[in-house]
Amino acid sequence: MQGRSLKxxxxxxxxxxxxxxxxxxxxxxxxxxxxxxAFEWQALDFGLRSxxxxxxxxxxxxxxxxxxxxxxxxxxxxxxxxxVALTQKINxxxxxxxxxxxxxxxxxxxxxxxxxxxxxxxxNLVVVNKILPPAVEAPAVVPETRIGFVDISPDRDGFVRRxxxxxxxxxxxxxxxxxxxxxxxxxADKGLILENGIRDPRAMRFGETxxxxxxxxxxxYVQTDAGGEQTLINFRSGSEPxxxxxxxxxxxxxxxxxxxxxxxxxxxxxxPSVKDIxxxxxxxxxxxxxxxxxELQAHAISQVVSAVLDGRPLLKVWPDWLEYAWIVxxxxxxxMLARLKIKPPYYFVSIVAVCAGVLAISYSLxxxxxxxxxxxxxxxxxxxxxxxxxxxxxxxxxxxxxDERQQLIERTFDQIHNGPLQKLATVLARVSEDPTLPTELxxxxxxxxxxxxxxxxxxxxxxxxxxxxxxxxxxHMVSLExxxxxxxxxxxxxxxxxxxxxxxxxxxxxIRKFEPVVDRTLSIERKREMGRFLEEALCNVGKYAKxxxxxxxxxxxxxxxxxxxxxxxxxxxxxxxxxGRGTQQAMALGRRLGGRFERTxxxxxxxxxxLRWSVQKR
Numbered sequence: 001m002q003g004r005s006l007k008x009x010x011x012x013x014x015x016x017x018x019x020x021x022x023x024x025x026x027x028x029x030x031x032x033x034x035x036x037x038a039f040e041w042q043a044l045d046f047g048l049r050s051x052x053x054x055x056x057x058x059x060x061x062x063x064x065x066x067x068x069x070x071x072x073x074x075x076x077x078x079x080x081x082x083x084v085a086l087t088q089k090i091n092x093x094x095x096x097x098x099x100x101x102x103x104x105x106x107x108x109x110x111x112x113x114x115x116x117x118x119x120x121x122x123x124n125l126v127v128v129n130k131i132l133p134p135a136v137e138a139p140a141v142v143p144e145t146r147i148g149f150v151d152i153s154p155d156r157d158g159f160v161r162r163x164x165x166x167x168x169x170x171x172x173x174x175x176x177x178x179x180x181x182x183x184x185x186x187x188a189d190k191g192l193i194l195e196n197g198i199r200d201p202r203a204m205r206f207g208e209t210x211x212x213x214x215x216x217x218x219x220x221y222v223q224t225d226a227g228g229e230q231t232l233i234n235f236r237s238g239s240e241p242x243x244x245x246x247x248x249x250x251x252x253x254x255x256x257x258x259x260x261x262x263x264x265x266x267x268x269x270x271x272p273s274v275k276d277i278x279x280x281x282x283x284x285x286x287x288x289x290x291x292x293x294x295e296l297q298a299h300a301i302s303q304v305v306s307a308v309l310d311g312r313p314l315l316k317v318w319p320d321w322l323e324y325a326w327i328v329x330x331x332x333x334x335x336m337l338a339r340l341k342i343k344p345p346y347y348f349v350s351i352v353a354v355c356a357g358v359l360a361i362s363y364s365l366x367x368x369x370x371x372x373x374x375x376x377x378x379x380x381x382x383x384x385x386x387x388x389x390x391x392x393x394x395x396x397x398x399x400x401x402x403d404e405r406q407q408l409i410e411r412t413f414d415q416i417h418n419g420p421l422q423k424l425a426t427v428l429a430r431v432s433e434d435p436t437l438p439t440e441l442x443x444x445x446x447x448x449x450x451x452x453x454x455x456x457x458x459x460x461x462x463x464x465x466x467x468x469x470x471x472x473x474x475x476h477m478v479s480l481e482x483x484x485x486x487x488x489x490x491x492x493x494x495x496x497x498x499x500x501x502x503x504x505x506x507x508x509x510x511i512r513k514f515e516p517v518v519d520r521t522l523s524i525e526r527k528r529e530m531g532r533f534l535e536e537a538l539c540n541v542g543k544y545a546k547x548x549x550x551x552x553x554x555x556x557x558x559x560x561x562x563x564x565x566x567x568x569x570x571x572x573x574x575x576x577x578x579x580g581r582g583t584q585q586a587m588a589l590g591r592r593l594g595g596r597f598e599r600t601x602x603x604x605x606x607x608x609x610x611l612r613w614s615v616q617k618r
Contacts, residue, residue: 023387024331027380028324031373032222038157039375040220045159045281047366053238057302059186060264062244062294063090065102067271069247076274078102081111084118086267087125089250093260097185098125099178099301101150101268101294105129105137116141126181131169146185148178150297152278153230159279159289160233162214163300165204167228179300180204186264186305204229206308212316219317219371232315234303234369239284242298264301268294313369323373330358330377334384351385468524470531473498480527484519488555488564491531492538501542503570507551515556518615529589530564530611536582537566537609545570545606561595561612568606586611 030036063086070076083102090098104115104127119125120141130136131149138147153162165177176184176194184194187206197203203213214230216223236242249255269276269292276293283291283299306312318326337350355378362374469477470491478490492512496504519527534553541548548570555564583599586609590597595613 023383024328024380027331027376027383028327030379031327031376034222036373036375036379037220037222040373041155041157041159041161042281043362043374044161044220044366044371047363048235048237048282049284050363051237051367054236054241056238056240056243057236057298057306058263059305060242060266060298060302061095061259062242062298063247063250063265063267064244064270064292064294065247065268067273070269070271070273072248072251077108078269079111080104080108080115083267084111084114086247086250087118087122090260090265090267091122091124093257094262095260095265096124096189096262097182097264098122099182099264099266099297100125100127101178101266101297103128103130103136104139115139124185126178126185128178129175131167131175133170135170144175146181147175148181149175150178150293152296153225154279155224159281160296161280161282162230163233163303165211165229165231177300178297179304182264182266182297182301183304183308187308190309192308202229206304209308211304211307212314217320220373220375232317232371233282233300234313234315235280235282235299236302237283241283241302242295264305266294266298266301268292268297270294315369315371317371327373327377327380331380331384334381335388337385338388351382354385355382470528472535478531480524480531483516484522484527484530485514485516485555487527487531488534489514491534492553495535495538495542498539498542501539503545503548504542507548509550511550511552511554513554513556517555517557517562519562526589526593529585529592533586533589533611534564534566536586540582540607540609541566541568541570547571548606557615560616561614563610563612565608565610567608570606 065078070078073079073082083100083104087098087100100119104119116139119127119139123146125142126146126148127138127142128150129138129147130151132151149164149167151164151167152160153164154160155162163177163179165180167175167177169175180194183206187193192207195205197205197210197213199210200213204211211231214221214224214226214232216226218224218226218232243259245255245259277290278293278296279289280291280296281289283295303312303314307314317323333354337347337354340347342350358378358381359374362372362377365372468480470480470487471477472491472494476494478487478494480487482490489512492514496507498504522530538553541551545568548568550569552567553565555562557563583597586597586599590611590613593611593613595611597609597611599607599609601607
């Protein structure tokens, strides 16, 4: 019993979730195809940019060669002699690592000999090269351990979110980035050396800190080139992440020596005319979305060193299965919310509140350096919540109406059962005990008893079992979803076959015309009422049209009106109540359709029942 109950519960839950499955499938397919990728990148950028500002990294100082510096020097590229003088002044204050983020593959006189001697003898100096085409070499006198490439891997939108840590050059030699070389020299004094990862042997590691390796589908990325060893950049937040000293400050001595002592000092050109600019929307800057090359390198270096020495978290992502479980879970929540009986204003406030909650959770996790899917999650929840709500609400209203109808049916039958049927049962008992009464009377009374009881079953079948059908006598179901003229023809055919109406047998001529009419504006309920109207009109012919030999039934469009007409040529039975409940219902139907109902009769021509309504009205 418990097993069957559990099975029933699971079946109910599954049927409740089923309408939202296609939407979940579309959202997941869209993510797998990369349709959300750009939006997820933008969400990541916004989240990183919106974090509370961090204190400037006290381990890194930038030496900026500005536009004013180039004008003061009077030449560009900057002569080797100027770089020698600048480097010597900085070295006087004993930086632990000095990084020169300026290409020097060719001599720039004057001062090239002095520059060559300086870079060859300075064990703390790291210079740059470029290994991706077009390649740019470093000075030949510098050993490989003090050379790092500055190639970047921009995303399809042109923005940089990843740091390339290691890659193979055109000669198939494995090379390390400027980021890794600077971090390697700085951390060497702490006894921390560069090693392979433990959890991921291809990843890079300093001590216990393993740099998460970027994969093709990391986070919001979809089938992205993950060549070499890459990692996401956890940019340092705030408008001033690093302390900056300009070339002019050093020349004039207007700086604090503490800015260089035992620090990483990066020398680079920040002049706009040089165009050493990259796009990134994840950090604040003077020019939104733009950052100089030296600043980008500083962020990449800072995240590695700070992670190793301070435990500052690196950007991490969930495994794929957990990301999709997260998306599906919120999508299911949207389905469940849509099923609740909440009034529309409160419901849509709930939708907005939950979406805001998803964003808040995602932002909170990003503060802890977890990048989780936010755009597809919100889409899965929002679409299921908004798209399914009208359908579920319609179902709820329909169920409420069905419940009300069922209660009405029960009350009506109770009244019939406790009143007329009880009296009829008493009469039947007396008739059965009286042998002088005709046998036909007993049979007719029993037939009447069955018919009254059949009313209850017929109504129950119609309203509860098939709301899109009309139930005729004998529980014959006629679909209301078919075109109106086809539905009415089926009602016509079935009703004329009923044997309890004596005057159907005398009809020799049947004139019928059921043509398509404009019924696209008709509701299911109106079509049901029209089926009842035709059934009532035909039943009246069978019951009251004595001597009827010709029956005309049409359903067609006449001009700008639709017409349903039933005409017989029988003789009106004297004493018959031809204007009763059925006529009142037909007149009410005419008013609801914005049309009219008319019934005319004469002893010589029979009765004409006609329903008309405009094709423009319901």
